[in-house]
Amino acid sequence: MTTSAPPVRPWADFLSGLVFLVLEAVLAAVAAFTLGMRRWAEGYDPQPSAPPPMDWVPVLVFGAITGGVLLLAWVSVRSHWPWTAGGQFLAAALLAIATLTVGIQEWSRAHPAQPRPEVSPTSSASRCVCTSGGGPCECPGG
Numbered sequence: 001m002t003t004s005a006p007p008v009r010p011w012a013d014f015l016s017g018l019v020f021l022v023l024e025a026v027l028a029a030v031a032a033f034t035l036g037m038r039r040w041a042e043g044y045d046p047q048p049s050a051p052p053p054m055d056w057v058p059v060l061v062f063g064a065i066t067g068g069v070l071l072l073a074w075v076s077v078r079s080h081w082p083w084t085a086g087g088q089f090l091a092a093a094l095l096a097i098a099t100l101t102v103g104i105q106e107w108s109r110a111h112p113a114q115p116r117p118e119v120s121p122t123s124s125a126s127r128c129v130c131t132s133g134g135g136p137c138e139c140p141g142g
Contacts (some may be wrong), residue, residue, distance in 0.1 A: 024065070
């Protein structure tokens with residue numbers, strides 16, 4: 001006797017996917033708000049002269065949420081719930097983009113752009129040229 005996969009219940013699949021997406025959106029919004037409040041509170045601390053080290057907490061938080069969503073998507077695929085799995089993979093892709101964005105922002109905050117060195121005023125255009133054989137030199141521009 002062979003056992004077949006349980007029948008897919010489309011409405012239950014769709015509704016569970018919708019519920020999971022709403023819960024994950026709330027979780028991501030709470031995480032973003034909490035991490036934003038951390039950054040806002042840091043504004044009241046005295047600023048050090050050197051750039052701050054990279055803050056890995058936002059990257060790890062969004063990475064963990066993304067990992068949890070991917071795990072839920074895998075469970076949905078194994079349970080033959082295609083709508084839920086599709087929504088979870090979409091949410092995981094959006095959360096991965098958010099994780100990369102937060103990581104890039106943290107990296108650029110920890111590694112500010114260095115000012116470009118100024119060009120020295122003794123470039124070839126501003127040097128004096130002596131055209132006479134022992135007389136005064138003539139400088140371009142007066």
